[in-house]
Amino acid sequence: MPPLRLEFVQSATDLAQLPTSQSEVTVVGRSNVGKSSLLNALGARKRLAHVSNTPGRTRLLNLFEIQGHGTFVDLPGYGFANAPAAMRAGWQAMIEGYLLERENLKMVMVLVDGAVGPTKLDIQMLEWLRAMGLPHSVIATKLDKVKPSKRNIRKKDLATKCQLEEADVIWTSAEKGTGIDRLRGLVVRWLS
Ligand code: GDP
Numbered sequence: 001m002p003p004l005r006l007e008f009v010q011s012a013t014d015l016a017q018l019p020t021s022q023s024e025v026t027v028v029g030r031s032n033v034g035k036s037s038l039l040n041a042l043g044a045r046k047r048l049a050h051v052s053n054t055p056g057r058t059r060l061l062n063l064f065e066i067q068g069h070g071t072f073v074d075l076p077g078y079g080f081a082n083a084p085a086a087m088r089a090g091w092q093a094m095i096e097g098y099l100l101e102r103e104n105l106k107m108v109m110v111l112v113d114g115a116v117g118p119t120k121l122d123i124q125m126l127e128w129l130r131a132m133g134l135p136h137s138v139i140a141t142k143l144d145k146v147k148p149s150k151r152n153i154r155k156k157d158l159a160t161k162c163q164l165e166e167a168d169v170i171w172t173s174a175e176k177g178t179g180i181d182r183l184r185g186l187v188v189r190w191l192s
Pocket of ligand 1: 035037143144
């Protein structure tokens with residue numbers, strides 16, 4: 001599977017500003033989970049997602065086109081520990097509004113740090129997505145940071161905490177390229 005051809009289209013402060021899409025996937029996760037690195041790996045271009053890491057853009061919805069397949073929206077990372085409550089509430093409203101009302105949203109990729117396991121916020125996000133009946137998949141990041149001798153137990157543990165079967169979790173390493181090809185294939189399938 002060749003790298004996805006991702007091109008940044010625009011940022012938006014809320015759903016109303018986004019152009020319509022025929023088919024879309026999105027990604028959520030706490031800040032530092034490895035979202036930009038994964039996005040760069042899927043596109044196999046260095047610093048492709050740097051745009052979503054520039055100050056001011058980290059709190060926006062960032063829309064990319066996946067040429068030939070559909071669109072991809074990078075949602076702001078959750079769990080900014082230092083953010084004031086009012087700001088956090090604002091982001092939450094923006095993210096929930098997008099997730100609940102976006103037409104043609106085919107898949108919500110929930111990134112979980114494979115080296116540390118699911119956080120409370122990750123579990124809350126999964127429970128909310130289940131309650132809302134939204135299609136979602138758990139992608140575990142940073143597999144290379146888990147010692148080979150601990151991988152089996154870690155995979156089992158992460159799946160259990162997410163209330164999933166082991167085979168339902170997609171393990172990746174942006175650093176080593178593990179699982180990237182498979183994830184590209186899944187993204188294309190979700191969009192089709
Ligand atoms: P974001 O805040 O979710 O966009 O996360 P970043 O992609 O910026 O990554 C956060 C930190 O984790 C950075 O220091 C990355 O170098 C590191 N990181 C991301 N993915 C991997 C990975 O697959 N393996 C390792 N070892 N580190 C990673």
